[in-house]
Amino acid sequence: MLDELFTEAERQLNICNSCRYCEGYCAVFPALERRTLLAPGDITQLANLCHDCQACFHACMYAPPHEFAVDPPRILSAVRLASYDRYLPPVGWMRPGWPRGWPARAAAALLVGLGLLVLAGAASGLGALWRHGGPYQVVPYPALLVIAALPTAWSVAVMVRGFALYWRDVHGPLRGLADWRALGTALAAAARLRNMRGGGEECYAAGDDPSPARRLLHGAVAWGFAACFAATVAAAFLQDVLGSPPPYPLLSVPVVLGTAGGLSMLAGCAGLIALKRRGGPPGQEVIGQRVIGQRVIEQGVADYGLLFGLGLLALTGLLTLLLRATPVFGLILVIHLATIVVCFAIAPYTRFVHAGYRFLALVADAIEQRRAGSVV
Amino acid sequence: MIGGGNAGLAAALTAGGLVERVLVLDRGPAALRGGNTRHTRNIRCAHSWSDTYSRGTYLFAELWQDLCGVGAGPSNEKLAELTVRESEHVPAWMTGQGVRWQPPLAGTLHLGRTNRFFLGGGKALVNTYHRALAQLGVTVRYGVTVLDLLLDGDRCTGVLTRDGVVPARAVICASGGFEADIGWLRRYWGDAADNYLIRGSADNDGQVLAALYAHGAARAGQERGFHAVAIDARSPRFDGGIATRLDSIPFGIVVNRDGLRFYDEGEELWPKRYAIWGRNVAEQPGQIAYSLWDAKVRGLFLPPMYPPVSAGSVRDLAVALGLSPDALAATVRSFNTAIQPGGRFDPAGLDTCATAGLSPAKSHWAQPLDTPPYYAVPLRPGITFTYLGVAVTEQARVLRTDGSVLRNVFAAGEIMSGNILSTGYLAGFGLTIGHVWGRIAGTEAARAR
Numbered sequence: 001m002l003d004e005l006f007t008e009a010e011r012q013l014n015i016c017n018s019c020r021y022c023e024g025y026c027a028v029f030p031a032l033e034r035r036t037l038l039a040p041g042d043i044t045q046l047a048n049l050c051h052d053c054q055a056c057f058h059a060c061m062y063a064p065p066h067e068f069a070v071d072p073p074r075i076l077s078a079v080r081l082a083s084y085d086r087y088l089p090p091v092g093w094m095r096p097g098w099p100r101g102w103p104a105r106a107a108a109a110l111l112v113g114l115g116l117l118v119l120a121g122a123a124s125g126l127g128a129l130w131r132h133g134g135p136y137q138v139v140p141y142p143a144l145l146v147i148a149a150l151p152t153a154w155s156v157a158v159m160v161r162g163f164a165l166y167w168r169d170v171h172g173p174l175r176g177l178a179d180w181r182a183l184g185t186a187l188a189a190a191a192r193l194r195n196m197r198g199g200g201e202e203c204y205a206a207g208d209d210p211s212p213a214r215r216l217l218h219g220a221v222a223w224g225f226a227a228c229f230a231a232t233v234a235a236a237f238l239q240d241v242l243g244s245p246p247p248y249p250l251l252s253v254p255v256v257l258g259t260a261g262g263l264s265m266l267a268g269c270a271g272l273i274a275l276k277r278r279g280g281p282p283g284q285e286v287i288g289q290r291v292i293g294q295r296v297i298e299q300g301v302a303d304y305g306l307l308f309g310l311g312l313l314a315l316t317g318l319l320t321l322l323l324r325a326t327p328v329f330g331l332i333l334v335i336h337l338a339t340i341v342v343c344f345a346i347a348p349y350t351r352f353v354h355a356g357y358r359f360l361a362l363v364a365d366a367i368e369q370r371r372a373g374s375v376v
Numbered sequence: 377m378i379g380g381g382n383a384g385l386a387a388a389l390t391a392g393g394l395v396e397r398v399l400v401l402d403r404g405p406a407a408l409r410g411g412n413t414r415h416t417r418n419i420r421c422a423h424s425w426s427d428t429y430s431r432g433t434y435l436f437a438e439l440w441q442d443l444c445g446v447g448a449g450p451s452n453e454k455l456a457e458l459t460v461r462e463s464e465h466v467p468a469w470m471t472g473q474g475v476r477w478q479p480p481l482a483g484t485l486h487l488g489r490t491n492r493f494f495l496g497g498g499k500a501l502v503n504t505y506h507r508a509l510a511q512l513g514v515t516v517r518y519g520v521t522v523l524d525l526l527l528d529g530d531r532c533t534g535v536l537t538r539d540g541v542v543p544a545r546a547v548i549c550a551s552g553g554f555e556a557d558i559g560w561l562r563r564y565w566g567d568a569a570d571n572y573l574i575r576g577s578a579d580n581d582g583q584v585l586a587a588l589y590a591h592g593a594a595r596a597g598q599e600r601g602f603h604a605v606a607i608d609a610r611s612p613r614f615d616g617g618i619a620t621r622l623d624s625i626p627f628g629i630v631v632n633r634d635g636l637r638f639y640d641e642g643e644e645l646w647p648k649r650y651a652i653w654g655r656n657v658a659e660q661p662g663q664i665a666y667s668l669w670d671a672k673v674r675g676l677f678l679p680p681m682y683p684p685v686s687a688g689s690v691r692d693l694a695v696a697l698g699l700s701p702d703a704l705a706a707t708v709r710s711f712n713t714a715i716q717p718g719g720r721f722d723p724a725g726l727d728t729c730a731t732a733g734l735s736p737a738k739s740h741w742a743q744p745l746d747t748p749p750y751y752a753v754p755l756r757p758g759i760t761f762t763y764l765g766v767a768v769t770e771q772a773r774v775l776r777t778d779g780s781v782l783r784n785v786f787a788a789g790e791i792m793s794g795n796i797l798s799t800g801y802l803a804g805f806g807l808t809i810g811h812v813w814g815r816i817a818g819t820e821a822a823r824a825r
Contacts, residue, residue: 018619018681021417021497024478033482036675058503059496061414061617065407068619199495200476209507 045170047079048361055198087162113338151345158348186362220268227261269311381411383789383810384550390818392512410502412576415617420804421463447800546824553762554582571663578614594767597794601763603801604654609754628669635703642740658757712744772817788813
C-alpha cells in the first residue's frame with residue numbers, strides 16, 4: 001500500500017519537478033527542486049512539509065481530468081497519513097487503527113469516566129461529586145496524578161519514538177536536530193503557518209476561492225492549545241512551588257490563560273469543522289472525475305476526530321470553570337478529567353501527531369535550505 | 377468573447393467595466409478552462425522601473441530590438457510597435473485584476489529582468505481573471521464550440537454555436553491558432569505534420585479563424601510560422617505543456633534517425649536556444665531526433681518527465697533506440713575525438729569546451745560521451761501555437777482582403793499574432809500580444825455600434 005503511494009507520488013512529483021510553476025506557493029516545491037531522485041524518505045519529507053493549502057492543485061494545468069492527473073495535495077496527504085501509521089509501534093493492539101472510530105472513543109471515555117467516578121466514590125464518597133470545594137475533594141491528588149500521568153507518559157513515549165524514526169528516515173542521525181538556527185526558523189514558520197499561505201494567495205480549504213480562514217482558525221486552535229498547556233504549567237507552579245492549591249481566582253494566571261486558550265480552541269475547532277463541511281464530505285471524490293472545487297482539507301475521519309476531541313477538551317474545561325461554584329462541579333470535573341485522559345491516551349493515533357512531524361519537516365527543510373544556500 | 381484564454385479574458389475584463397452585458401464562450405470544460413494560457417508562466421513587458429519581480433529596467437527600445445532580432449522580425453512594424461508600447465501598461469493592469477507575482481522560477485533567472493512571472497502559472501492567472509469577471513458580473517459559458525459568425529454586410533449580428541445562435545452587438549475572436557488541426561498543418565508541412573506534437577489545447581483547431589477567412593478576412597503572418605520547441609517524443613499528442621520539455625540538449629549531443637548530428641547543441645545558453653529546436657527537429661527525416669548524454673552530466677539539468685532510455689554502451693543505446701549501432705558509434709567517436717583539449721566545463725555560462733574541425737561544431741559544453749550508463753530521450757517538434765491569423769487594424773478590427781473592415785468584429789491573441797510575429801519567438805511575448813490586444817479589442821468592442 002505504502003509502496004503504491006510512493007510510486008504514484010514519485011510519478012506526480014517528477015511532473016512537478018519538470019514544470020516548477022508552483023515554486024512560489026510553499027516550501028514543498030523548492031524542496032522538490034533540490035532533489036533529482038526521490039527516495040521514500042524524500043517523499044515522506046515532502047508530504048509532511050505540505051500544509052495542504054491546495055493552491056498548487058488549483059493552479060495545476062495537469063490536475064484531473066488532464067491525463068497526467070496531478071494532484072499533489074491529495075497524494076501527499078495520503079503519504080502523510082500513511083507515514084503517521086508507519087511510525088507507530090507495530091505490535092498487536094497498539095497497531096494503528098485500534099482507537100479509531102466513534103464507538104471505541106465513546107466507550108473509552110465512558111470507561112474512564114466510570115473509573116473516575118468509582119475512584120471518587122471510594123476516596124471521598126459519591127457525595128463529594130455534589131460538593132463544590134476544590135477538585136481534590138472529588139478526585140484525590142495522588143490518584144489524579146497517576147491517572148493522568150500514565151496515559152500521558154505512554155503517549156509521549158509512542159510519539160517521541162515515531163518522531164525519532166521519522167527524523168532518521170528523512171534526515172539522518174538524531175544529533176542533527178540540535179541545530180538551533182534551524183529550530184528557530186522552523187518555529188517561526190510553524191508559528192505563522194507560513195506554508196499554509198499559498199505564497200500570499202491563501203488556502204483553498206473552503207473551495208474555489210482562497211481565504212485566510214483556515215490559517216487563522218488553525219492558529220486559534222494551536223495558540224489556544226498552547227495557552228491551555230501554559231495554564232496547566234502555571235497551576236502546577238502555583239500549587240507545587242508556591243503551595244497554593246486550586247481553585248484559583250478569576251484573575252489568576254491559570255484561569256486567565258485557560259479561559260482564553262479554551263475559548264480560542266473552541267472557536268478554532270468549530271470554525272475548522274464548519275470549513276471542512278463546506279469543503280465537501282470526505283472520501284466522496286474519485287480521481288479523474290472531479291470538478292474544480294468540492295475539495296476536502298484532509299481525507300478521513302481522524303481529522304474530524306482531532307477537532308472534536310480538542311473542542312471537547314476546551315468545552316469541558318470551560319464548563320468546569322463556569323460551573324465550579326454549582327452542585328454539578330464534581331460531575332463536570334470528572335467528565336473533563338475523563339476527556340483529558342482519553343485524549344492524551346489516544347493522541348499518538350490521531351492527527352495530533354501532525355504537529356510533531358510537520359515541525360520536524362520544517363527543521364529538516366531549514367537545514368537543507370541553508371546548505372543549498374551556502375553552496376551557491 | 378470567443379475564447380477564454382488570456383486575450384479573451386483581458387478583453388472581457390476591459391469590456392465588462394464599460395458595458396452591461398459581456399458573455400465569454402470557452403470551448404473547454406470548466407476544469408480545463410483558459411486554453412493555452414493554462415500552460416503559460418510569464419509575460420514580457422517593457423518597463424522603466426524595477427521591483428522584486430522585474431529586476432532592472434527593460435525599456436521600449438530594448439524590447440523592440442529583441443523583437444526585431446527573432447526570426448524575420450515583426451510582420452507589421454506599426455502593430456508590433458503598438459504592442460511593445462502598450463506592454464508597459466500591462467503589469468499594473470494585471471496587478472489591478474488581483475494577479476500575484478513571484479520571483480523568477482529556478483532555472484529561469486536569466487529572464488528575471490525581461491519577463492514577469494505570475495504566482496502559480498497560467499491556470500492560476502486564469503482563475504484570478506475569472507474571479508475578477510465574476511465580480512464584474514460577466515457570464516462565462518463552458519464547453520461552447522463556435523462554428524461560424526453571422527454577418528450582415530460588414531456587421532456581425534451574432535455567432536452560431538453548436539448549441540444555437542448567440543446574438544451579439546460586437547464579437548471578439550480570441551480563439552487561438554489552428555495548431556490542433558493536423559489536417560490544416562499538413563497543408564503547409566505535408567506528412568511531417570503527422571509527427572508534430574501539440575503542446576496546448578486540442579480545441580485550438582482554428583474553426584473561428586477559418587470562418588473569418590470564409591467571410592473575407594485578410595491573412596496576416598506566414599503559413600509555416602509557429603512557436604515550437606523540442607519535446608519528449610513520448611508526450612501525449614495534445615496538451616502536454618511545459619512538463620514534456622527537455623533541458624538535456626546542451627549537455628550531450630543530438631542525432632537524427634540516421635545517427636548523425638545536425639546542429640550545434642552548445643551554440644548559446646540553453647534558454648536562448650531552446651525555442652529553435654522545435655524547428656530543428658521538424659526539419660529532420662521523420663521529424664524525430666534523440667538527445668544523448670552520459671553519466672557525467674546526470675543531475676546537471678532538470679530530469680525529464682519520462683525516464684530516459686539507458687544502456688551500458690553507445691551501441692546498446694542505439695539498439696534500444698532503434699538506431700544503427702555502427703552509425704551512432706561512429707558519430708560519438710568522431711565527436712569525442714574532435715573535442716579540443718584543455719576546455720573548462722562550466723554548465724552555468726558559455727564555457728571553453730568546444731569541438732574543432734567538426735561539422736556541425738559544438739561550441740560550448742563539449743565533453744566526450746564516455747561514461748556509462750548512457751542515456752537518451754527521443755525528441756519531436758512540440759508546437760506551442762501557430763502564427764498565421766487574421767489581419768487587424770490598430771483598433772483590433774478584423775480587416776478584409778478588399779481593405780475594408782468588419783465593423784464590429786475584433787481579434788486578439790494568437791489568432792492575430794501573425795501581425796506581429798513572423799517566424800521566431802520571444803519567450804513570454806505570446807501573453808504580451810494577448811493582453812495588449814485583448815485590452816484594445818475589449819475597449820473598442822464596448823464602443824462598437
